[in-house]
């Protein structure tokens with residue numbers, strides 16, 4: 001892991017202390033509902049990338065083979081507590097999404113929630129997701145991105161360095177573009193909140209370039 005990646009990882013180690021409290025209002029307003037909906041779509045052998053403090057774990061369907069990774073040891077420690085508290089069986093591993101230890105084509109579904117705002121090299125991370133997802137598998141992501149509204153987008157650009165420094169997350173990523181650049185062909189994008197929070201579904205991984 002290079003110096004920049006390590007700095008982001010450490011920021012999340014630090015953020016793990018206040019992450020759930022800080023995000024609680026957003027969870028109550030909408031995120032929890034979106035998480036529940038996404039979790040109800042999971043099937044087969046599943047990978048969650050960037051599990052964080054484990055906010056999705058309570059909603060994991062029972063009986064699935066679920067592995068979840070994160071590169072921050074301290075975020076992962078919180079996720080382990082959530083798995084125990086909710087009596088969920090999940091294989092939690094410390095791993096870099098940009099260089100996963102899994103063999104190719106081994107998951108039926110891969111999902112992320114608010115992760116590609118912070119993966120240091122999104123194209124690399126998306127390439128890895130593509131590698132580990134089966135060709136007939138499905139990828140689902142809920143991600144916040146830069147607004148394409150002129151003024152709002154500009155405000156996000158201006159504030160971004162501050163947010164990255166405090167939190168490790170970028171608020172001006174163009175994640176749908178990154179997904180296209182990573183070579184995925186069949187992408188369905190649904191706006192969940194304005195043009196900022198999006199649900200992104202990727203199928204026909206085999207047809208990706």
Ligand SMILES: C[S@@+](CC[C@H](N)C(=O)[O-])C[C@H]1O[C@@H](n2cnc3c(N)ncnc32)[C@H](O)[C@@H]1O
Pocket residue numbers: 009012049050051052053054055056069070071072075095096097098112113114115118119120125169
């Ligand atoms: C904004 S948090 C979101 C956590 C969780 N998915 C959620 O919905 O609350 C982003 C998470 O992605 C993790 N992350 C960022 N880059 C990563 C990478 N390269 N490999 C693994 N995890 C990464 C961070 O450590 C952090 O826990």
